[in-house]
Amino acid sequence: MAFKSASSPHINTQLQTSRVMQRVLVCMLLGFAAQLYFFGWGSLIQVLLAVSVAIAAEAAVMKLRNKSISFALSDYSAVVTAVLLAVAIPSMAPWWIIVIGVLFAIVFVKHLYGGLGNNIFNPAMAGYVLLLISFPVQMTNWNAPLSVAAHSPTFTDAFNTIFGLSHYAADYWKQAIDGTTMATPLDSLKTGYSLEHITSEIMKQPAFTGSIATGWFWINLGYLLGGLAMLKLKVIRWHICTGVLVALFICTSAGFLLHPDTHISPTNQLFTGATMLAAFFIATDPVTAATSPRGRLIFGAMIGILVYVIRTFGGYPDAFAFAVLLANMTAPFIDYYVRPRSYGHRTS
Amino acid sequence: MANYKDITIQGLWKNNPGLVQLLGLCPLLAVTATVTNALGLGLATMVVLIGSNVLVSLVRDYVPKEIRIPVFVMIIAALVTTVQLLINAYAYELYLSLGIFLPLIVTNCVIIGRAEAFASRNNVWASAYDGLMMGVGFALVLVILGAGREILSQGTLFSGAEQLLGPWAANLTIHLWKVDTSFLLAMLPPGAFIGMGLMIAAKNVIDKKLEERKPAPVQTEITRARITKVG
Numbered sequence A: 001m002a003f004k005s006a007s008s009p010h011i012n013t014q015l016q017t018s019r020v021m022q023r024v025l026v027c028m029l030l031g032f033a034a035q036l037y038f039f040g041w042g043s044l045i046q047v048l049l050a051v052s053v054a055i056a057a058e059a060a061v062m063k064l065r066n067k068s069i070s071f072a073l074s075d076y077s078a079v080v081t082a083v084l085l086a087v088a089i090p091s092m093a094p095w096w097i098i099v100i101g102v103l104f105a106i107v108f109v110k111h112l113y114g115g116l117g118n119n120i121f122n123p124a125m126a127g128y129v130l131l132l133i134s135f136p137v138q139m140t141n142w143n144a145p146l147s148v149a150a151h152s153p154t155f156t157d158a159f160n161t162i163f164g165l166s167h168y169a170a171d172y173w174k175q176a177i178d179g180t181t182m183a184t185p186l187d188s189l190k191t192g193y194s195l196e197h198i199t200s201e202i203m204k205q206p207a208f209t210g211s212i213a214t215g216w217f218w219i220n221l222g223y224l225l226g227g228l229a230m231l232k233l234k235v236i237r238w239h240i241c242t243g244v245l246v247a248l249f250i251c252t253s254a255g256f257l258l259h260p261d262t263h264i265s266p267t268n269q270l271f272t273g274a275t276m277l278a279a280f281f282i283a284t285d286p287v288t289a290a291t292s293p294r295g296r297l298i299f300g301a302m303i304g305i306l307v308y309v310i311r312t313f314g315g316y317p318d319a320f321a322f323a324v325l326l327a328n329m330t331a332p333f334i335d336y337y338v339r340p341r342s343y344g345h346r347t348s
Numbered sequence B: 001m002a003n004y005k006d007i008t009i010q011g012l013w014k015n016n017p018g019l020v021q022l023l024g025l026c027p028l029l030a031v032t033a034t035v036t037n038a039l040g041l042g043l044a045t046m047v048v049l050i051g052s053n054v055l056v057s058l059v060r061d062y063v064p065k066e067i068r069i070p071v072f073v074m075i076i077a078a079l080v081t082t083v084q085l086l087i088n089a090y091a092y093e094l095y096l097s098l099g100i101f102l103p104l105i106v107t108n109c110v111i112i113g114r115a116e117a118f119a120s121r122n123n124v125w126a127s128a129y130d131g132l133m134m135g136v137g138f139a140l141v142l143v144i145l146g147a148g149r150e151i152l153s154q155g156t157l158f159s160g161a162e163q164l165l166g167p168w169a170a171n172l173t174i175h176l177w178k179v180d181t182s183f184l185l186a187m188l189p190p191g192a193f194i195g196m197g198l199m200i201a202a203k204n205v206i207d208k209k210l211e212e213r214k215p216a217p218v219q220t221e222i223t224r225a226r227i228t229k230v231g
Helices: A018-038 A040-062 A070-075 A077-087 A095-111 A123-134 A155-163 A165-174 A185-194 A210-233 A238-258 A266-272 A275-280 A291-314 A320-337 B005-016 B025-031 B037-061 B064-089 B091-101 B103-107 B109-117 B122-156 B166-173 B188-215
Strands: none
Touching: A018 A040, A018 A077, A018 A123, A018 A210, A018 A275, A040 A070, A040 A077, A040 A095, A040 A155, A040 B064, A077 A095, A077 A275, A095 A123, A095 A266, A123 B064, A185 B091, A210 A238, A210 A275, A238 A266, A238 A275, A238 A291, A266 A275, A275 A291, A275 A320, A291 A320, B025 B103, B025 B122, B025 B188, B037 B064, B037 B091, B037 B103, B037 B109, B037 B122, B064 B091, B064 B103, B064 B109, B091 B103, B091 B188, B103 B109
16 A cells, blocks of 8 residues: 555644754753853853753663663753753852752652653752752852953853862852852842832842843843744744743732832843743643643743742742742643533533 | 561561551651651650550450540550650750650551550560560661661761760761751751652562562462363
């Protein structure tokens, strides 16, 4: 029997997992480049370290499970997890931070639940939360964007700091208090409000006026463009990211209009911290999100609302990791109640 | 009638209260941040377990079946109060660090479970031995979990042993390595849950390996009593 060229309609081939993951990585490049530009070579070292640890961990677990190593590695999912975690942590964090985070993400969060497609929680974000609650000091020490730092670290400096090889590392942590590191905008917001400052006062602080705010803005813009490219390439659908951004926008607008002294403007909310990275690259993980279009809108909106609530009223400055994990827990519940209508089925 | 070897295997391995029966998880997860705390609670639980098993076994013929549970609970509560007062008197620091989990031994399901399942059906000696073995099994799980969490979070072993054993034991503290930043997760409740899960997994792996090593039972050929010829 020969299946030669048939007439239309044609069925499109499904995108392979590996192709999807490769496209995700490519789309991240723009935002990642902005991050490198503003925060230095540290991020690149973190990514390389994370990817090598992830590949080793994935291979080791597949060996233990008596499954094909090359099959698991060829889908690039471990690489994506590692990269997402590596860009989320401070660029100058010591090497063991990212190693512990990636090992936990791959071995515990992904493979103990049965590997790709079976994990309940987003591995990168679960790893991030583990690191955040275990090592709060190292995880909140972002260095200042290069243009304002007194001494801009070279690649070697970044390498030595991360691996604790030279005195530069010790100096780095000493200088943490006076200038090399600096609070992120969301950090200074949290501190400012806890000191009972109002928004207009906090906005005058260096975190919002200088190049820090611009740095975070450009990084977010980069990830936004990458996200739009993913939409265009049909790597992700529009539901989740729209849900996240619209819900966050509505909540923050309402807060800002009702009580401008304790809220920053919605555009500030949308372009600081991990907003764009999380909305397009993290929340859209197909394994741990809801599956139907309507369910995905609800899932995304939930993340947006949770981010607003935790950023505004919670103890941590940024909230995407917690919001995504909490939403992951509800995904099966959402899927149970939001079922797409089957074709031809009428209500009543 | 009771087989002592069997009781030993049941208490320490096959029916271990911590790993298999999953009883008394609340103190098991809450106080195992250090070896000292784990050992203290393990010993206290073991003493109560032996005492309650002996007493329950002694009164088992005189207690009407309908009210046996309240009677058992009274016995256990009296023993726990005694142990609590003793620790309060002789190891006050430990008393402070164990906190609410000491009086909560009353509600530890291991104790009422053994009273109901074993002591109320067996003689005094067997019951006492069962209490000892179950107690040792429980304490071992506590200590291993405590050791793992303490090493990961502080890099030490037996820190604060003097609280339990007196001033001479201060030298017992072993510093394995110096940590600048403690691994908070191991100290927090999630660390206990993850550690417990890993221990149960390890036990299952060992059981599976033992099962594989055992020679397969010899297939005895089925001899039929009568063969019906078909056709």
